[in-house]
Amino acid sequence: MSELINRRDFLKLAGLLGIHATLPQFKLFYPKSNSISEGPSSDNPNILIIVFDAWSAYHLSINGYPRETMPNLAELGKKAVIFHNHYSAGNFTTPGTASLLTGVLPWSHQAISFNDVLRDEYLHQNIFSAFGDYHRIAYSHNFLVNTLLTQLSGEIDDYIPREELFLERDRLIELLFSTDEDIATVSWVRALKKGGDHFSYSLFLSEIYEKLKSLQFNEIRANFPLGIPSINVDNYYLLENGIDYLQNLFMDATSPFLGYFHFLPPHEPYNTRNEFSGRFAEDKYFPAKKPPHLFSQGQKSSNQKKWRTLYDEFILYADAEFARLYHFLDQSGFLENTWVILTSDHGELFERGIIGHLTPVLYEPVIRIPLLIFEPGRTESLHIYEKTSGIDILPTLLKVTGRDIPVWVEGEVLPPYNGGNEMDNERLIFSLQARGTDKNDPITKATVALIDGDYKLIYYFGYDELGDGNEMIELFNIKVDPEELNDLSSNQFEIAQSLLVKIKTKLDDVNRPYY
Amino acid sequence: MGIFKNGFSKKGLWLLLSTCAFPIHVWTLVMFFRDFSWISERTNTWDAIGVGSYGLMIAFIESLFVFTIALGLSLLLPQKWSEDKRISIVGAAVLLIAFWAIAGQLYFLMEIHFPSRIIQFAARNSHPLWVIYGAVLVAVGSTIALAGYMLIKSENVQENTLALFERLSTLSALYIFLDFCGLLVVVIRNL
Numbered sequence: 001m002s003e004l005i006n007r008r009d010f011l012k013l014a015g016l017l018g019i020h021a022t023l024p025q026f027k028l029f030y031p032k033s034n035s036i037s038e039g040p041s042s043d044n045p046n047i048l049i050i051v052f053d054a055w056s057a058y059h060l061s062i063n064g065y066p067r068e069t070m071p072n073l074a075e076l077g078k079k080a081v082i083f084h085n086h087y088s089a090g091n092f093t094t095p096g097t098a099s100l101l102t103g104v105l106p107w108s109h110q111a112i113s114f115n116d117v118l119r120d121e122y123l124h125q126n127i128f129s130a131f132g133d134y135h136r137i138a139y140s141h142n143f144l145v146n147t148l149l150t151q152l153s154g155e156i157d158d159y160i161p162r163e164e165l166f167l168e169r170d171r172l173i174e175l176l177f178s179t180d181e182d183i184a185t186v187s188w189v190r191a192l193k194k195g196g197d198h199f200s201y202s203l204f205l206s207e208i209y210e211k212l213k214s215l216q217f218n219e220i221r222a223n224f225p226l227g228i229p230s231i232n233v234d235n236y237y238l239l240e241n242g243i244d245y246l247q248n249l250f251m252d253a254t255s256p257f258l259g260y261f262h263f264l265p266p267h268e269p270y271n272t273r274n275e276f277s278g279r280f281a282e283d284k285y286f287p288a289k290k291p292p293h294l295f296s297q298g299q300k301s302s303n304q305k306k307w308r309t310l311y312d313e314f315i316l317y318a319d320a321e322f323a324r325l326y327h328f329l330d331q332s333g334f335l336e337n338t339w340v341i342l343t344s345d346h347g348e349l350f351e352r353g354i355i356g357h358l359t360p361v362l363y364e365p366v367i368r369i370p371l372l373i374f375e376p377g378r379t380e381s382l383h384i385y386e387k388t389s390g391i392d393i394l395p396t397l398l399k400v401t402g403r404d405i406p407v408w409v410e411g412e413v414l415p416p417y418n419g420g421n422e423m424d425n426e427r428l429i430f431s432l433q434a435r436g437t438d439k440n441d442p443i444t445k446a447t448v449a450l451i452d453g454d455y456k457l458i459y460y461f462g463y464d465e466l467g468d469g470n471e472m473i474e475l476f477n478i479k480v481d482p483e484e485l486n487d488l489s490s491n492q493f494e495i496a497q498s499l500l501v502k503i504k505t506k507l508d509d510v511n512r513p514y515y
Numbered sequence: 516m517g518i519f520k521n522g523f524s525k526k527g528l529w530l531l532l533s534t535c536a537f538p539i540h541v542w543t544l545v546m547f548f549r550d551f552s553w554i555s556e557r558t559n560t561w562d563a564i565g566v567g568s569y570g571l572m573i574a575f576i577e578s579l580f581v582f583t584i585a586l587g588l589s590l591l592l593p594q595k596w597s598e599d600k601r602i603s604i605v606g607a608a609v610l611l612i613a614f615w616a617i618a619g620q621l622y623f624l625m626e627i628h629f630p631s632r633i634i635q636f637a638a639r640n641s642h643p644l645w646v647i648y649g650a651v652l653v654a655v656g657s658t659i660a661l662a663g664y665m666l667i668k669s670e671n672v673q674e675n676t677l678a679l680f681e682r683l684s685t686l687s688a689l690y691i692f693l694d695f696c697g698l699l700v701v702v703i704r705n706l
Binding site for chain 1: 538539542543546547550554556557558562565566568569570573574576577580581613616617620621622623624701704705706
């Protein structure tokens, strides 16, 4: 840094530039507290958790994916701890995020259905309550996460409404239907927004609405050939605004702070920025051919290829913006006292006739997620290949900040922060899909994935598609068969049964209170 | 003030409103029934009913909007024409435009594809979008013009059209009743 400009002046200038770039687009929200940062201490560093929604580790070039989807992260990762076998606790946002925030598996916190909430006991047993002496800030683009954050808002000092970082707000729904926002929004979208489908409930008003909307944001639209990134069709947002907000946060937030920021990319719609559009359209990459699954959505392989390409190009956008944040933090010195955790809530699938993540299946692309930890002072990368889980992040953060780990936490401290001890070899990694299960009911229709060493068992039960018996298992050796092409459940029957017993024992424990 | 001298009777207003409401509500309900199962599966049946209720409220607002436009258009017709004639012409125009709007959405819903010869013909033109818009305008305009002509020239057609409107009004009354049920559901959901 130049001797002619001190750190404080540099930060003010950098912050002003950020504000200037974004003011025309949105109203900046500042945290309620106005303390100028005195800087965190090494005992109480800042903690910044960034979640990129639906980001699959399968699609990461640093994990061996043939496409260079994250060139910046590949470079930045040279100063990070990279976890190559990290798993989400569920295959969609609610359970995956809830497990990250509470450090327990879905059947414990019971936020397992779409837009579900946590069991009451976790209102004060979560990452925000565990860091009660920190200034806690949270934001999410994804309304499913906001359902959880709203529930935990008593433990959050600055809970930023998601509309603050939209390009505009659906004020009508906020004003009139805030109690029923989810369904009101779904209805608004179905009734008035034709979007890519070109049909809606409304015959005439939808046309007028579309025409009015198309006149807005023309300048920004020019940067996004597939459309401005959005949630529910036209809640437009820019990841750039989220990153600018984070830069300002470091300048103005009370320290030390714990920030949880959940951004939507690369969740669909995969509307990447101009410079990334078409990057992979003509490449020679062809994924491994996999036969349609029992739970196939009927998606043809040409369709899967097309959407996979758009998804990969959307990841490039997230990569570029994270790099921008990282360089700001690095150049301004904030990385010296900030732990940055970069991860996801679940992955995304483009195979076996399935696109997306709202599916009964729990294959690697939809539950294996990235985890990179940028810790103060680290100058070399460290690659961790042990199996780890999203529930491990909370105990790890407690450990590195010198806090006791409460007994209710089910996760383990991640290496190398566990004092050099190897992770428990008997440790089982679970992931659960039980959408549709009511909180007051036992789990009778679900998919459970269990990873034990090199083996992964996927157990399906209760689905009508399974016919008589309502059960099905698949066994893979994910070390030698990472693409999960060879089902070993018949050939290695004993291993399959051994893992199945473990799953069923767990399910019996979980369901016992209901019988 | 003169334009209001020959306004519609209450019965005429109801007939026009119900004619405007009919296709809007039919389409809303068709689309809602299409969505019902996935919304129920997404969360639960009460939420699915909620989506339908909001949809019906919007359908009611849209019906009033279209009715207002139709009423305004009716004022442009010669006031010496009888109320029945003006209602039948405006009502027929609304039904035909609604029919074409439904057809436009069905084109995407059913993934219908135009024959490649037609696509190529449009593509060869320097302004292909104008060609498509022009074709749509001709199709819609000609059906309305033809209907209008027949209604002006033939009392028989006019009477049959009004008889149709009266039949539709019974269904529309049911739809509007459902709209108010929908409003009740929305109020309950937002308590």
